[in-house]
Amino acid sequence: MPALYLSHGAPPLADDPLWPGQLAAWAAELPRPQAVLIVSAHWEEAPLALGATETVPLVYDFWGFPEHYYTVRYAAPGAPRLADRIRRTLRTAGTPVQDIPDRGLDHGAYVPLVEMFPAADIPVLQISMPTLDPRRLYEIGRKLAPLREEGVLIVGSGFFTHNLAALRHRGDGPPAWSAEFDEWGQRALAAQDLDVLFDFAHKAPAGQLAHPRTEHFAPLFVTLGAADAQGQLDSGRSVIDGFWMGLAKRSMQFG
Template sequence: MTLPALFIAHGSPMMALEDNEYTRFLEQLGRELPTPRGIAVFSAHWDDPDQRLTEDAEHGTMHDFYGFPEEMYQITYPAKGSVELAAQIRERFSANNLHAKAVTGRGLDHGIWVILRKMYPDANIPVVALSVDSKRSPREQYSIGRMLSDLREEGILIIGSGGLVHNLRMVHKSDEPDAWAAAFDEWIAEQLSEWNLHNLFAYDKKAPHASDAVPSYGREHFVPLFYAMGAADNGRKAKRLFQSYQYGSLSLNCWSFE
């Protein structure tokens, strides 16, 4: 069973409580995909210069956000970890001369549990969380994802969790997309449809409105795209499964790579 790699926008933490077109899409996606043996998530909310991954048998639930309704802080997602899967990931990193540090006790950040709670509400699939490094080059990020590509053939679902347009300083009340945000997303879509790594790796210079869509202080939300793409380097086929917006410029999108 070979699973796709996915890029999934995790949106606002409030998505955990919302019932809308996007949350229903995620629920349906979880039902339609073959049941994974395990899930490995590169999260925008774990940005570290060193490659890190969780090595827990059990996960806590991180409430790594502020100013939200009290109900948000009562939500738990009691997914188990997998020491075995963590070891398999470390072996592949080591074989490619990437030093990875296993950590325990971190828990799952909201970039992970918000989407998994929609896709797999029973929390019955083991999860390994992985850090991203927003200061690495896109080529390096892609190559790290590629190190794990064969795990997809073993029933492991690899996810990059972030947001292609994620500039919280430019959001507003309308859910109608700002023209600049839509233009950036469509440029990305065109490059993905052709797997044009040359342009994608230079998105900051080539894409329209790149500095607004991916501000220097929010690059960590964009880069999980490259980790997820790298995990499907052997197939190089991209399919957009969903696209919408919240707050004018918060892009809610899901891409499948095979």
């Protein structure tokens, strides 16, 4: 399976005239996964945690939206065998792995999956980010990479730029900081420049404006690790680009 980084949007993504179709078309081009392993910007938990391995209610981790966004369902099967593989892969004397069996999929997971795999018939497992350190997340991705050979689709789910000040932008086009960071990120990924990507907060133009807090860019590094472990950084391509409410929705596929 390839490894993906996607910009997951927000609950109103479902009402966008363009983006749901882009996600659906992307999924249609992929081999059918045996399971989906997803790392969302909206779950930080240390030590690394495994979410529910059986179907439990979704986590509606947002406030102030119309009521219909809180009635969305995505009852994908759990993935207990995948969870067991991850425990054996990641758990060492110095790296504990915990289980949080009642933790359902949050909107960083289910919002894009509803559009990509609407039948909800593929097992899904969400794991937490135990850190926001890009290098440590990259190493986690490297360790998870062999799962790709077993049909597991590894997905880092964030947002290529994420500063909600963009929602107040009133000019034509996206805010300059969002466009500048998006262009920089595209170039850095094309150059496979991991060192500059690891230090994006300081080396990217408008890096701290594009990501005042880095949790939405961080899942990219799990994806990069899963790609680099199999020598596929040079296969990276942008499947979705452009902007949504001023935020860059660039989404990548490796392999």
